[in-house]
Amino acid sequence: MSLWPFRRHSDAKKQDGSSSATRELRIATSGSNSMRASIESLRVDGAGSYAQSGRVRAALFAPSTSTTIQFHAEHNKKPGSSARASCVHALQMFTPQETAAILDDAKRIGSSIGWSDRGVSLPTQDVLVQNLSRESQDSVHKAIRERLLPFARRHYPHLNAAFDKQPYPRPGNLFIVRYSCASQRPGGRGLKLHKDETALTFNLCLSTEEDFTGGGTYFPAANSDVDGVLMRPLPGYCLIHDGNIKHAGNEVRSGERFILVGFYNADGRDRAGEDQYFGKKAREEARLKNVAPQPVQTIYFTTAVASLRPGVGVPASGAKASRPEGS
Numbered sequence: 001m002s003l004w005p006f007r008r009h010s011d012a013k014k015q016d017g018s019s020s021a022t023r024e025l026r027i028a029t030s031g032s033n034s035m036r037a038s039i040e041s042l043r044v045d046g047a048g049s050y051a052q053s054g055r056v057r058a059a060l061f062a063p064s065t066s067t068t069i070q071f072h073a074e075h076n077k078k079p080g081s082s083a084r085a086s087c088v089h090a091l092q093m094f095t096p097q098e099t100a101a102i103l104d105d106a107k108r109i110g111s112s113i114g115w116s117d118r119g120v121s122l123p124t125q126d127v128l129v130q131n132l133s134r135e136s137q138d139s140v141h142k143a144i145r146e147r148l149l150p151f152a153r154r155h156y157p158h159l160n161a162a163f164d165k166q167p168y169p170r171p172g173n174l175f176i177v178r179y180s181c182a183s184q185r186p187g188g189r190g191l192k193l194h195k196d197e198t199a200l201t202f203n204l205c206l207s208t209e210e211d212f213t214g215g216g217t218y219f220p221a222a223n224s225d226v227d228g229v230l231m232r233p234l235p236g237y238c239l240i241h242d243g244n245i246k247h248a249g250n251e252v253r254s255g256e257r258f259i260l261v262g263f264y265n266a267d268g269r270d271r272a273g274e275d276q277y278f279g280k281k282a283r284e285e286a287r288l289k290n291v292a293p294q295p296v297q298t299i300y301f302t303t304a305v306a307s308l309r310p311g312v313g314v315p316a317s318g319a320k321a322s323r324p325e326g327s
Contacts, residue, residue, distance in 0.1 A: 023038070023039060024037065024038055024306070024307045025037045025039065025059050025225060025226065025304045025305065025306060025307060026304070026305060026307040027299055027300065027301060027304045028300045028303040029297060029299050029300065030300075036307060037060055037061060037304070038059075038060050039058065039059055039226055040060045041057055042055075042057070042058055042230065042250055043055060043056075044056050044190075044218050045192035045193065045248070046192040046194070046248065047193045047218070047220060047227065047228075047248065056220075056227035056228060058226055058227060058229055058230035059223075059228075059230065059301070059304065060216075060229075061230065061232070061299070062232050062234065063090035064234050064237070065090075066089075066090065066092065066294050066295065066296040066297065067090040067296065067297050067298075067299060068088070068089050068090075068296050069087065069089075069090075069229060069231075069298075069299045069301055070087050070300050070301060071087075071088075071223075071229060072086070072221060072302055073086040073220060073221060073245055086219075086221075086241070086242070086245050087241065087242075088219060088229075088231060088240070088241045088245070089151070089155060089239070089240040089241065090231070090237050090238070090239055090240075091147065091148065091240060092147070092237050093143040093147045093204055093236060094139070094143055094204070096235060096236060098139055098236070099206055099235045099236040100235075101136065102136050102140065102176075102260070103206040103258055105132050105135075105136040106136070106176045107258075109127050110127045113131060115127060116128075117185065122191055122192070123185070123186050123187040124177045124187050125178045125179075125183070125185070125187070125188060126175040126176055126178065126261075127175060127176050127178075128171060128172065128174065128176075129171075129174045129176065129260070130174070140174070140260070144167070144168055144262070145167065145277055145278075148202060148240070149163060149167060150293070151293070152264075156200060156242075159199055159200060159264065159266060162199065162265070162266050162267065166265070167277070167278045169262040169263050170263075170265075173198075173262060173264075173265075174260075174262045175261055176258060176259070177259050177261055179215060179249065179256065179257045179258075179259075180252065180255075180256045181212075181256070187249075189251040190214075190250055191249035192248055193220070193246055193247070193248040194247070194248065195243065195245070195247075196243035196263060197244060198243030198263040199265055199266035200242065200263075200264040201240070201241055201261075201262070202239065202262045203217065203259045204233075204238035204239075205232075205233050205234065205235050205236070205237060205257070205258075205259055206258040206259060207235060207255075207258050207259075208235050209234070209235075211256060211257065212252050212253075212255035212256060213252070213253045213254045213255065214250055214253035214254070214257075215232060215249075215250055215252045215257040216230045216231055216232035216250045217230070217247050217249060217250070218231075218247060218249075218250050219245065219246070219247045220246055221301055223301070223304055224305075225304070225305070225306050226304075229301060230250060238260070
């Protein structure tokens with residue numbers, strides 16, 4: 001692998017007086033490559049230091065291909081064998097056309113029946129998928145069956161028994177959230193740092209990049225130069241992670257951002273699947289087909305260090321917006 005022009009946190013302090021001068025990180029990826037990620041300043045409720053409550057700096061990622069980011073979620077542990085490694089996966093579930101159709105339907109239904117305010121500690125304005133048109137419901141369930149579940153079974157095998165009993169999230173745990181810069185309600189523009197306390201969480205971006213600024217999902221991650229990572233996937237791509245990993249919804253600064261959210265519980269109660277898709281015979285047929293999984297790029301955020309190269313970076317992604325460095 002090529003020698004990278006790295007500088008450590010201590011070197012940055014000597015030269016710049018503060019780590020806030022760091023504008024870009026260099027991060028190792030699978031395939032003996034590296035990529036650069038720009039740094040964005042955010043305000044996240046429940047995060048930041050005592051002196052600067054809510055103010056954090058995050059490495060920005062905009063996945064446009066199947067991607068896994070590995071990081072250390074616990075700041076009180078130094079990276080190493082004793083630190084608990086966490087993963088967030090990005091996976092394409094919908095085509096642009098499918099994404100646009102579901103978004104249009106959600107807006108239509110939301111305007112007709114209203115956006116509900118559910119939750120107490122973490123209120124969101126949302127519409128349940130079960131209230132969408134039959135075509136949109138079928139599209140969501142098909143994507144879960146054919147794209148999300150095969151991926152989740154490979155990466156979270158301890159949940160396979162639960163997936164057999166509960167292949168779809170329960171109706172109340174599958175919904176579309178609206179974040180709006182004009183909202184004055186708690187949770188209307190973003191969500192504070194929290195845990196979902198679920199076995200598995202996924203959230204999928206429905207809005208195009210032109211529809212909003214800000215937004216994305218923030219994950220605290222132990223690093224000497226930034227406070228965490230900000231995932232802002234392209235439309236049709238979802239983020240998948242353990243629901244006990246802390247994260248926050250970065251506030252939307254302009255426009256509106258819509259996301260599809262789903263929660264799975266480890267007990268797998270209230271099965272809602274159809275036998276033709278999830279019965280024993282169907283599962284065996286799917287196993288025999290043994291479709292090769294899509295290649296996944298892994299980003300090792302635990303290797304992230306400040307780059308000496310001048311200039312502001314670009315959002316790192318699996319393909320579109322990354323700037324890889326060869327070996």
